[in-house]
Amino acid sequence: xxxxxxxxxxxxxxxxxxxxxxxxxxxxxxxxxxxxxxxxxxxxxxxxxxxxxxxxxxxxxxxxxxxxxxxxxxxxxxx
Amino acid sequence: xxxxxxxxxxxxxxxxxxxxxxxxxxxxxxxxxxxxxxxxxxxxxxxxxxxxxxxxxxxxxxxxxxxxxxxxxxxxxxxxxxxxxxxxxxxxxxxxxxxxxxxxxxxxxxxxxxxxxxxxxxxxxxxxxxxxxxxxxxxxxxxxxxxxxxxxxxxxxxxxxxxxxxxxxxxxxxxxxxxxxxx
Ligand SMILES: [Zn+2]
Numbered sequence: 001x002x003x004x005x006x007x008x009x010x011x012x013x014x015x016x017x018x019x020x021x022x023x024x025x026x027x028x029x030x031x032x033x034x035x036x037x038x039x040x041x042x043x044x045x046x047x048x049x050x051x052x053x054x055x056x057x058x059x060x061x062x063x064x065x066x067x068x069x070x071x072x073x074x075x076x077x078x079x
Numbered sequence: 080x081x082x083x084x085x086x087x088x089x090x091x092x093x094x095x096x097x098x099x100x101x102x103x104x105x106x107x108x109x110x111x112x113x114x115x116x117x118x119x120x121x122x123x124x125x126x127x128x129x130x131x132x133x134x135x136x137x138x139x140x141x142x143x144x145x146x147x148x149x150x151x152x153x154x155x156x157x158x159x160x161x162x163x164x165x166x167x168x169x170x171x172x173x174x175x176x177x178x179x180x181x182x183x184x185x186x187x188x189x190x191x192x193x194x195x196x197x198x199x200x201x202x203x204x205x206x207x208x209x210x211x212x213x214x215x216x217x218x219x220x221x222x223x224x225x226x227x228x229x230x231x232x233x234x235x236x237x238x239x240x241x242x243x244x245x246x247x248x249x250x251x252x253x254x255x256x257x258x259x260x261x262x
Contacts, residue, residue, distance in 0.1 A: 003170030012241040036172045039179040040164065046181035047248045048216035053189045054197035055217050057096035063109045064091060070113050071087065075120060 002030040004037050011044050083123060087116050090133055094140045097218045101144035101210065103202075111143040134224070141214055141228045152206065161208065162200075163245040180255040193254050200250035204243055211236050212243035 002010075007030045013019050014027055031038050059067075094115055099108035119126075119136050126132045165173040201209060210229065214220045215236075222233045229236070 003166075004164075004172040005166045005170035008164060008172075008245075009241075012237055012244070034172075039181075040172065042179050042181035043184075043252060044244060044248050046184045047244050047251060050184050050189070050193075050251060051197050051201065051212075051247055052217050054194040055096075055100055055201065055213070057092075057099050059092050059095040059112070060105075063095065063105075063112070066109065067087070067091060067113055067116065068084065071084075071116055071120065074117055075083075 002026050004030070004034060004040075007031065007034075007037050008040060008044075011041060015045060083120060086119075086129065086132055089129070090136055091116070093133075093218070094136055097137065097140050097213070098144050100213050100217060101141070102147055107144075107147055111140055111147070114143055115140045137218060137220055138224050138228060141218070141220060141224070145210065145228055148206065148210070161204070161242050161246045162249040163242065164249065178252075178255055180251070183255075184251075190254075193251065196250050196254045197247065200247050204246060207231075208239045208243040208246075211239045212247070215240050216244070 007027055010019065010023065010027055014024065019027065031041060091112060095108055095112045098111035098115075099105060102108055102111070115136050118139055119132065122135075126135060167173050201212070204212065211225060211231075214225050214228075215222070220228075222236055225231075225236050226233050
């Protein structure tokens with residue numbers, strides 16, 4: 001029987017479907033009997049998308065204009 | 080507008096964002112974006128289709144960003160303790176009930192304070208963990224691409240990604256439980 005610690009150590013592999021059927025079964029057994037771990041799994045799975053939203057960045061308009069200008073000059077001088 | 084300029088326009092935010100998050104410098108990010116698209120132009124005949132172009136410029140931008148980071152990094156502080164869940168000696172979760180904020184997190188517009196807490200927590204990750212986490216979870220590079228640009232093995236990358244996610248999950252959890260737990 002897996003402990004919480006064992007289970008949490010395996011979450012990445014579990015979510016990516018990379019565990020052996022046996023390991024996967026052990027983990028599912030633990031999760032179905034342990035609500036803290038089940039909730040841990042849910043929040044672990046939600047973490048990347050939340051982080052992605054928090055770290056989103058857009059290119060400022062003036063940087064974008066400079067980029068276009070830079071590329072036009074470089075491309076013109078190369079051809 | 081040329082076909083190339085259209086490609087640049089559709090990928091520039093992602094490339095700039097990747098470079099900015101990695102280097103944390105607007106000047107570096109602008110330069111990396113320029114260099115990346117210039118090399119993309121020089122290799123334009125090698126791409127078939129928009130997806131290949133997108134994946135290529137991401138990898139090149141990651142490469143440029145990592146080179147700057149490696150160059151800039153003089154001394155890396157000794158291994159920093161990463162935040163993570165705590166367990167009892169018997170291996171059960173020590174800190175619960177955990178509130179399940181996963182559904183809450185999907186629906187709502189991102190809370191400004193939570194966004195701040197996430198950015199701070201990401202900033203505090205040791206470099207090797209921060210890089211892997213940004214490239215995989217924020218910028219969506221594949222493990223193979225990350226292995227190629229960092230020179231690390233895929234198992235090492237996965238293990239760092241897992242620990243980075245645990246640390247970030249902990250920061251988010253602390254935000255949601257800020258009123259329920261003592262100091
Ligand atoms: Zn458990």
